[in-house]
Amino acid sequence: MKKLEKTSSVKYKPIIGADYPDPEVIRVDDTYYMLSTTMHFLPGAVILRSYDLINWEIASYVFDTFEGTEEARLDHERSNYGSGMWAGSMRMHKGRFYLSFAAKQSCKTYFYVADSMEGPWEKTCIDSYLHDGSLFFDDDDRVYLVYGNSEIWIRELLPDLTGIKEDGFARKILTETDDVILGHEGSHFYKINGKYYLFTIHWPRMGRRTQMCFCSDSLEGEFTGGTVLNDDMGFMNCGVAQGGIVEANDGSWYSIMLQDHGAVGRVPVLVPVRWENDFPVFGENGRIPATVTTQNNRPYYKYEPLYTSDDFSYEPDSEGKWRLKRQWQWNHEPNPALWSIAHGGGLCITTGKLCTNVTQAVNTLTQRLMLPRTSVEVTVDARDLNEGDFAGLCALQGCYGMIAVTRELRRYYLVMIERNREDKDMSMGACDYMPGTIKQKLSLTEPVVRLRLEASFSEKSDKAVFSYREPRDGGSWHKFGGEHALYFGLDHFVGCRCGLAVYSTKETGGCAVFRDFHYEILIG
Numbered sequence: 176m177k178k179l180e181k182t183s184s185v186k187y188k189p190i191i192g193a194d195y196p197d198p199e200v201i202r203v204d205d206t207y208y209m210l211s212t213t214m215h216f217l218p219g220a221v222i223l224r225s226y227d228l229i230n231w232e233i234a235s236y237v238f239d240t241f242e243g244t245e246e247a248r249l250d251h252e253r254s255n256y257g258s259g260m261w262a263g264s265m266r267m268h269k270g271r272f273y274l275s276f277a278a279k280q281s282c283k284t285y286f287y288v289a290d291s292m293e294g295p296w297e298k299t300c301i302d303s304y305l306h307d308g309s310l311f312f313d314d315d316d317r318v319y320l321v322y323g324n325s326e327i328w329i330r331e332l333l334p335d336l337t338g339i340k341e342d343g344f345a346r347k348i349l350t351e352t353d354d355v356i357l358g359h360e361g362s363h364f365y366k367i368n369g370k371y372y373l374f375t376i377h378w379p380r381m382g383r384r385t386q387m388c389f390c391s392d393s394l395e396g397e398f399t400g401g402t403v404l405n406d407d408m409g410f411m412n413c414g415v416a417q418g419g420i421v422e423a424n425d426g427s428w429y430s431i432m433l434q435d436h437g438a439v440g441r442v443p444v445l446v447p448v449r450w451e452n453d454f455p456v457f458g459e460n461g462r463i464p465a466t467v468t469t470q471n472n473r474p475y476y477k478y479e480p481l482y483t484s485d486d487f488s489y490e491p492d493s494e495g496k497w498r499l500k501r502q503w504q505w506n507h508e509p510n511p512a513l514w515s516i517a518h519g520g521g522l523c524i525t526t527g528k529l530c531t532n533v534t535q536a537v538n539t540l541t542q543r544l545m546l547p548r549t550s551v552e553v554t555v556d557a558r559d560l561n562e563g564d565f566a567g568l569c570a571l572q573g574c575y576g577m578i579a580v581t582r583e584l585r586r587y588y589l590v591m592i593e594r595n596r597e598d599k600d601m602s603m604g605a606c607d608y609m610p611g612t613i614k615q616k617l618s619l620t621e622p623v624v625r626l627r628l629e630a631s632f633s634e635k636s637d638k639a640v641f642s643y644r645e646p647r648d649g650g651s652w653h654k655f656g657g658e659h660a661l662y663f664g665l666d667h668f669v670g671c672r673c674g675l676a677v678y679s680t681k682e683t684g685g686c687a688v689f690r691d692f693h694y695e696i697l698i699g
Contacts, residue, residue, distance in 0.1 A: 192546030194440025194670030197262035325351035325358030363419030384414035438661035440670020563681030576659030591656025
């Protein structure tokens with residue numbers, strides 16, 4: 176019998192090679208939970224689960240829809256790109272789970288409470304935007320939020336989280352004084368052995384993103400400290416920062432923080448932490464060690480991958496609804512009346528609005544792309560498209576690339592459409608209603624075609640290549656449209672994803688069916 180390893184190790188690399196930014200980690204008994212930002216994607220506020228801090232799987236989402244606004248639904252030339260659910264906080268207090276986050280577009284701060292990580296979650300909100308907040312329950316059960324950018328504040332909340340306590344404790348505990356690209360933000364706040372600890376990120380103008388820590392003996396006292404980590408792991412001066420700390424079962428401590436990795440997004444990195452004179456020391460000699468080893472609480476456990484292939488063969492639940500695999504997220508709030516599972520398997524998407532590009536398409540279904548290279552394939556049955564419709568596979572970002580079938584004068588064509596950085600003013604937002612450029616066009620013999628997207632991210636190579644295969648090709652793939660440059664921009668503020676999308680430019684009501692989706696991570 177093979178001996179079960181009671182430890183897990185990760186070498187000098189991210190623990191997850193995909194866009195899971197703003198990590199917040201807690202431990203409950205032998206289980207770690209990580210909350211990550213999901214922006215405009217739905218279901219939202221993803222919670223991952225691990226038993227060793229290295230291997231992770233999706234445990235749940237906090238909400239299926241968010242606010243139901245025009246922006247969330249991509250209605251009336253509005254969008255939620257770069258907005259929605261931002262950096263969240265997660266705590267367990269007296270047997271209940273608490274989450275909070277702020278949404279910039281709505282200018283509100285949201286709180287969710289549940290008895291289980293699987294929910295259901297009870298929601299309350301405050302009509303104030305409290306940036307990058309960290310929930311904190313003190314020993315006397317009073318609850319606070321620590322938040323801000325450049326100026327970090329602590330304010331006492333009402334016990335039911337419905338507002339700020341008018342006569343409650345409030346003070347500014349940190350003020351930015353340096354010349355910076357990014358001042359103190361990304362707060363994580365704890366009380367450990369009677370002392371209070373504030374972790375923030377900091378980005379000096381002549382440096383890189385760093386992790387900071389400040390400590391005080393009381394909430395009223397002075398918070399003192401400084402930089403605890405300034406390391407890029409040898410990766411292009413992209414500093415590892417923004418995250419809290421967590422204690423393992425064996426008494427060791429760790430931090431999970433993010434690192435920019437170009438177009439793939441902001442990825443989580445694991446860093447060991449030790450204590451000297453009641454102050455945390457990150458890594459070894461100011462650097463993240465080449466190998467990090469953790470206790471494996473369940474060495475027999477088999478994790479579900481964070482990505483998935485899918486034949487779209489689903490049975491409706493007791494309410495008549497289809498529940499897709501957890502790895503899928505809709506680009507914005509889906510319209511359930513316009514998607515379904517086809518008889519015999521397949522995702523059927525029908526158009527319900529006119530668009531000029533794929534970033535406006537409703538019911539675009541997505542998955543994160545992953546380091547170092549990702550290949551995805553899908554068969555598109557486009558026989559029921561209307562004139563001017565497009566259905567296909569996209570590398571979804573503000574400057575997207577897409578391989579799609581379109582219908583024109585009763586004939587079907589394959590096109591590769593792209594929008595490049597020079598094509599748009601990035602300050603205007605991603606959904607700026609400028610159509611992409613058709614880079615290549617080909618007449619098809621029939622409206623059923625298999626499409627492939629291969630995305631490369633190693634050392635920020637950040638490119639996508641599209642291919643196609645018709646039934647008559649006998650298995651031969653044909654590259655189509657050349658290389659498309661990928662990027663990470665603040666317009667979407669997320670890593671590039673693959674997307675299954677259909678949109679109309681002339682008449683609504685056309686539809687396409689996607690079958691046999693295949694996802695593969697490529698090495699090298």
